[in-house]
Amino acid sequence: MTESVELFCTVITGFEKVAAKEIAQKLPARNVEWSRGNVRFFIDLNLISLTLKLRSVDNLYAVFYENQVEGLQRMSKMEAIAEIQKQISFCNWKLAVEAWQTMNGKKSSGGSERVVEQMKQFIQEGKETEVSDESPTFRVTCKRCGEKSMHQFTSMDAASKFGAQINNVFGWKCSVKEFDMEVVLRIERDQMTVMMALNRESLFKRNICAYGPTTMRSTMCFCMLSLADVHPGDIVVDPMCGGGSIPIEGAMAWSDAFFVGGDHHELAMERCRQNWPIDSPANQSNCEFVQWDATNLPFPDSSVDAIVTDLPFGKKIGSTTDNRLLYPRLIGEWKRVLKKGGRLVVMTHDKRSLENSILKDRSSWRNDASHIVNVGGLNCLCLRITNVKNV
Known part of the structure; x- marks a missing residue:
């Protein structure tokens, strides 16, 4: 036996x-x-x-x-x-x-x-x-x-x-x-x-070689993507991807879906290129990065299956005052590009700004799950909501 x-x-x-x-x-x-x-x-x-x-x-x-x-x-x-x-x-x-x-x-x-x-x-x-x-x-x-x-x-x-x-x-x-x-x-x-x-090096140390100020662990990226319930053929977007940790983890774990990451900062795009070099023979072709404004995405209405992203906490980047203005604009734009039934998974320490942004348009979203997650000692809210009403 x-x-x-x-x-x-x-x-x-x-x-x-x-x-x-x-x-x-x-x-x-x-x-x-x-x-x-x-x-x-x-x-x-x-x-x-x-x-x-x-x-x-x-x-x-x-x-x-x-x-x-x-x-x-x-x-x-x-x-x-x-x-x-x-x-x-x-x-x-x-x-x-x-x-x-x-x-x-x-x-x-x-x-x-x-x-x-x-x-x-x-x-x-x-x-x-x-x-x-x-x-x-x-x-x-x-x-x-x-x-x-x-x-x-x-x-x-x-x-x-x-x-x-x-x-x-x-x-x-x-x-x-x-x-x-x-x-x-x-x-x-x-x-x-x-x-x-049983493992000499922590298993979250994968995928990333160029780190930014708020780079997420690969294990955390996977957990957030899992909440998005990724299906074969899905288009999954991280509108504020930083160094690309979420799209890269998604591309490695779900080879039959397509992942797009974007950020407004050129330094972030450079980190993405280092972490996911397009000329590497080991890389799949199911991940791309584009420089953009997260409040004005280059996608048609109702074209994205899921959005998974790490919002600015108002700590290392931005402020809670900025977030009260920024979050509603982001949520409104993401509702536009998400299909009906599309999933939005977001993480932030600024729980109040996120919850207030959702409440302003509560009829458009169904709250499916929430997790209080330890991120570097901060208790953060990870929310999974579904778009039930397109603009």
């Missing part, structure tokens, strides 16, 4: 349901559940490399231990650290190493059989393993959830002492920057979860 593993995926807070839907659609996943900032599910161990196809998740981890450490919040620093170190004996290190090996397509020194034997000798005889030239490198990261004052120890305390115990038991070499494996502790109140990181 094929062994299964539980995966823990970090996602953008506010888009957990979107990520869970993608996971259920793309993977042979079981027991898909989500909570704030993450989605968890089970999948066969030999299939975990399929998770790299996901476009809504930032990071992937294999869970190989989870338990309540009774009274962890009440313990002194020394007691708590000693209790955390004890948990190493209960972790499924065989599963952790095999998950890492499967995802990376290579075997660690000695493989999973070696860590099982080392742990057995440590538990029965107290035998520790010396570091050797063949020893893999690793680091431990601790992430505590909730109020940090609930524990007497710091995240650094837990990470360093747990890492020291890994070094003692397995003889792995600790390296903060140059490491093969990353072990992650997640501690929430008395709950302790131990995970193995």
Whole structure:
């Protein structure tokens, strides 16, 4: 029988349901559940490399231990650290190493059989393993959830002492920057979860090489585009595209739809050309960029299937005063070019200006969904509305 593993995926807070839907659609996943900032599910161990196809998740981890450490919040620093170190004996290190090996397509020194034997000798005889030239490198990261004052120890305390115990038991070499494996502790109140990181670089670091002041993560772009319910043959427009992150993500994820991005600033157009060079043989032909005025788009009435865009927040660009005048003009123009039934997905921190703009023409729009999304520490509104009445 094929062994299964539980995966823990970090996602953008506010888009957990979107990520869970993608996971259920793309993977042979079981027991898909989500909570704030993450989605968890089970999948066969030999299939975990399929998770790299996901476009809504930032990071992937294999869970190989989870338990309540009774009274962890009440313990002194020394007691708590000693209790955390004890948990190493209960972790499924065989599963952790095999998950890492499967995802990376290579075997660690000695493989999973070696860590099982080392742990057995440590538990029965107290035998520790010396570091050797063949020893893999690793680091431990601790992430505590909730109020940090609930524990007497710091995240650094837990990470360093747990890492020291890994070094003692397995003889792995600790390296903060140059490491093969990353072990992650997640501690929430008395709950302790131990995970193995499966991707070295965050999955949102794709597509973009030229960044602007408000460039969005590729994972956030995908989630917004998913809300637009893109169909084959659709024309999808980002009227304020900046460096083109939304159209580029769309073109990569939906090869059977066409994406157009535009911006009024020449510097933005230059970033688009760098991020999506037309002479690259790897690029599809389903994405184009045009310099324009977002309040006067070069499209006929009722010609666009969906508009997906990141509005100026009034922080780094513009102001809330400007937005009160700008947003209604944008919404009116976008209603003109959208087909009846066309979808509009917008994101902004200036919730009041957006909501007031929609209310001014409420009979033309149907509110389908709203998400409060964490964007760089700001709680932003992502709204999906449908054009129900053309001008």
